[in-house]
Amino acid sequence: MTRNVLVFFTDQQRFDTTGVHGNPHGLTPHFDRMAREGTHVEHSFTCQPVCAPSRAALQTGRWPTSTGCFRNGIPLPVGEPTLAHRFTAAGYETAYMGKWHLADDDVAGPVRPEQRGGYERWLTSNLLEFTSDAYETTLYDERGEPHDLPGYRADALTDAAISYLREQRDRPFFLFLSYLEPHHQNSRDDYPAPHGYAERYPDPWLPGDLAALDGTTRDHIAGYYGMVRRVDECLGRIRSTLTELGLAEDTVVLYTSDHGCHFKTRNGEYKRSCHDASIRVPTAFAGPGFDDGRPARRLVSHLDLPPTLLDAAGIAVPPEMDGRSLLPLLRGETDPRPDDVLVQISESQVGRALRTPRWKYAAVAPGEDGWTTPAAARYVDSHLYDLRDDPHELHNLVDSPAHRDVLAQLRARLVERIVEAGEQRPVISSRFRAGPATAAG
CATH class of the missing domain: 3.40.720.10 (Alkaline Phosphatase, subunit A)
Known part of the structure; x- marks a missing residue:
C-alpha cells in the first residue's frame, strides 16, 4: 500500500x-x-x-x-x-x-x-x-x-x-x-x-x-x-x-x-x-x-x-x-480508554486542561511563569464548565459547592493524564477552603 x-x-x-x-x-x-x-x-x-x-x-x-x-x-x-x-x-x-x-x-x-x-x-x-x-x-x-x-x-x-x-x-x-x-x-x-x-x-x-x-x-x-x-x-x-x-x-x-x-x-x-x-x-x-x-x-x-x-x-x-x-x-474497534483529551497551556500560564464530552476542567500553577516553566509540581483549580448546559463556557462553576464531587473526579483524572504524558505526578489543590485539599491521582 x-x-x-x-x-x-x-x-x-x-x-x-x-x-x-x-x-x-x-x-x-x-x-x-x-x-x-x-x-x-x-x-x-x-x-x-x-x-x-x-x-x-x-x-x-x-x-x-x-x-x-x-x-x-x-x-x-x-x-x-x-x-x-x-x-x-x-x-x-x-x-x-x-x-x-x-x-x-x-x-x-x-x-x-x-x-x-x-x-x-x-x-x-x-x-x-x-x-x-x-x-x-x-x-x-x-x-x-x-x-x-x-x-x-x-x-x-x-x-x-x-x-x-x-x-x-x-x-x-x-x-x-x-x-x-x-x-x-x-x-x-x-x-x-x-x-x-x-x-x-x-x-x-x-x-x-x-x-x-x-x-x-x-x-x-x-x-x-x-x-x-x-x-x-x-x-x-x-x-x-x-x-x-x-x-x-x-x-x-x-x-x-x-x-x-x-x-x-x-x-x-x-x-x-x-x-x-x-x-x-x-x-x-x-x-x-x-x-x-x-x-x-x-x-x-x-x-x-x-x-x-x-x-x-x-x-x-x-x-x-x-x-x-x-x-x-x-473500522469499528472499541477503545477502552476514557473519552477525553489533555491540553497543555504555556506562555500565558502554566496550565493543564481536561476536555470530556460533557465537562471542561482546568488548573493553573500559581506563581509560575508560562514562558520559562514547561510543567509544575502543583496546580490549583481554575475552570469548570458544564458543556451540556453551557456550551459557550460563560459560567465558570469551579467555586460551586454543588460541583465538588465532579471537580474531585475530574481533578483525579487530570492527574492521571498528566502522568500519562510523561510529566511528574502533580498535586492539584482545590480552591475550596474546606474539604479535601488535594488530589494525588
Whole structure:
C-alpha cells in the first residue's frame, strides 16, 4: 500500500467557522463536503493552543513537554524524528510549504537546513507573519533563495503547491501545506481578507461566546470570515487538482488547524486559554481509508493525527509517538480508554486542561511563569464548565459547592493524564477552603 499524503494546515481557525459546525455564512463548502464524504473528526483539539508547540506535536507525534517545544521561540531539536523522517524512510518525497515556526525565532530569512525537520523539498518562511502581508509573500527554497510570490498570500501558496503536484516524480509524496490564514497580521493586529471579502459579512453571525463577551470580535470578525472563505477556496483548488491529475483516489488528505481564536475575550490576545474557542479546531480526512462518510465521534487530540497519517500510508507507527491512529476506531474497534483529551497551556500560564464530552476542567500553577516553566509540581483549580448546559463556557462553576464531587473526579483524572504524558505526578489543590485539599491521582 503506497499512498500520497497531503496535509492542508490553517492557522488560528475556530471549529465553528465551518458549516458542519453550524456557521450559517457558507464559508467552507469545500471543507464541509470533505467532512461529509470523508471522515469528519467532530471533536478535534489541539494539545497546546499556540503555534510552535502545536506544530511540534504534529511533526513528531509527541507532547510539547517531551520535545522541549512547550512555547513559541524554542526550535524543534535537531535530530528529533519527524513525519518527514518517517515518510522519507518509507521511500517518499517529502515537501513543506508555507509557515514553519519551528526554527530559531530570530530567523527572518531562510531556515538553516538542520532546522527543517528533515524535509527534502522546501518553500517556507519560519515566521510567515513577519515576512509577508496579505498581498506580499516571500518564501525561501531549499537552497535558501527567496521567492516573491504574486497575489493574495493564500493564493500564492496554493499556486506553488499546485505547481508541485503537477511535477513528474517516481516516488509518492508527502506534502505539508501550511497556510497563515486566518491568523491575524501581527504588524497591525488586523485580519486582512482578500479585496472585497470582508465586505460580504456586514452583519456577521457570532458564536455564543463572542456575542456575549467583550473583545475585538466586532472589529475583526468580517475580515476573519473573509480569510476563512478564501482558504476554503484554496482547499477546493487543491482537491480539484488532485482529481484532475488522477491522484485523488491515491491521496490521503488531512485538513486541520494549529489552534482556535477567541478574539481577546478570554485574555489579552487570541489563544493560550483552556476554552474551546482556543483549543477546538476543524479536522477532516479524505481519500483511501476515509471515504465512507462515517464521522469520528470520540474526542481526538492533535497527537492522534501523525500516527493516523502513517497508518493510512501503511507505515508502522513508532512506539514513541504519544497518540494513537484513528483507523482502528473507524473500522469499528472499541477503545477502552476514557473519552477525553489533555491540553497543555504555556506562555500565558502554566496550565493543564481536561476536555470530556460533557465537562471542561482546568488548573493553573500559581506563581509560575508560562514562558520559562514547561510543567509544575502543583496546580490549583481554575475552570469548570458544564458543556451540556453551557456550551459557550460563560459560567465558570469551579467555586460551586454543588460541583465538588465532579471537580474531585475530574481533578483525579487530570492527574492521571498528566502522568500519562510523561510529566511528574502533580498535586492539584482545590480552591475550596474546606474539604479535601488535594488530589494525588
